[in-house]
Amino acid sequence: xxxxxxxxxxxxxxxxxxxxxxxxxxxxxxxxxxxxxxxxxxxxxxxxxxxxxxxxxxxxxxxxxxxxxxxxxxxxxxxxxxxxxxxxxxxxxxxxxxxxxxxxxxxxxxxxxxxxxxxxxxxxxxxxxxxxxxxxxxxxxxxxxxxxxxxxxxxxxxxxxxxxxxxxxxxxxxxxxxxxxxxxxxxxxxxxxxxxxxxxxxxxxxxxxxxxxxxxxxxxxxxxxxxxxxxxx
Numbered sequence: 001x002x003x004x005x006x007x008x009x010x011x012x013x014x015x016x017x018x019x020x021x022x023x024x025x026x027x028x029x030x031x032x033x034x035x036x037x038x039x040x041x042x043x044x045x046x047x048x049x050x051x052x053x054x055x056x057x058x059x060x061x062x063x064x065x066x067x068x069x070x071x072x073x074x075x076x077x078x079x080x081x082x083x084x085x086x087x088x089x090x091x092x093x094x095x096x097x098x099x100x101x102x103x104x105x106x107x108x109x110x111x112x113x114x115x116x117x118x119x120x121x122x123x124x125x126x127x128x129x130x131x132x133x134x135x136x137x138x139x140x141x142x143x144x145x146x147x148x149x150x151x152x153x154x155x156x157x158x159x160x161x162x163x164x165x166x167x168x169x170x171x172x173x174x175x176x177x178x179x180x181x182x183x184x185x186x187x188x189x190x191x192x193x194x195x196x197x198x199x200x201x202x203x204x205x206x207x208x209x210x211x212x213x214x215x216x217x218x219x220x221x222x223x224x225x226x227x228x229x230x231x232x233x
Contacts, residue, residue, distance in 0.1 A: 034112040041105040048094050048101070055091045059084050 032040075065080035 034108050034115070038105055038108050038112070041101055041108070045098060045101055045105070048098050052091060052094050052098075055087050055094070059087045059091070062087065 062080045062084040066077045066084065069077040069080070
């Protein structure tokens with residue numbers, strides 16, 4: 001019994017190990033999602049940024065040590081400068097790595113955004129297709145034609161309702177008759193006033209002699225005044 005149980009245990013353990021290995025293979029085949037990769041890259045950026053800050057502080061410390069021991073202990077100063085150079089090299093490498101990671105992260109973000117946009121556009125296209133499946137272009141054209149016809153019928157009905165009844169007279173004839181009435185009324189008024197007044201045939205009486213003498217005297221006085229004014233000047 002113990003051997004049989006061992007056999008079953010061995011088979012179960014082997015099956016479980018095979019299933020776990022198949023799951024791991026499936027996971028590795030599928031790969032991480034874009035969001036997971038972006039999250040990992042951001043974590044790496046934060047880590048490298050913190051290391052940058054640490055290296056910058058170390059560089060300042062080594063520079064301070066070199067300045068302090070520049071004249072007193074040249075060996076210590078040189079060692080500090082060497083450490084400073086190594087730290088600066090590490091800082092330069094981190095700068096390049098950060099640039100590469102930032103470029104990769106931006107590319108992933110753009111790809112993820114484009115994927116989501118295309119997915120939403122496809123979803124909208126399916127919805128539009130579903131809406132249009134229930135529509136028939138020929139039926140829509142017929143419906144629009146019916147609407148146009150009914151609008152024309154409504155316009156005709158409105159014109160028929162607003163058309164006056166019984167007024168089938170010519171407007172020119174009415175105006176001519178009105179003008180005749182006005183002319184007749186004017187003639188009647190002239191007759192009632194006795195006609196136009198006659199123009200007198202005789203000439204109007206000329207001015208009297210006394211008036212002519214007065215006018216001549218005023219003219220002579222005006223001439224005398226002008227003469228005096230010219231002598232005074």
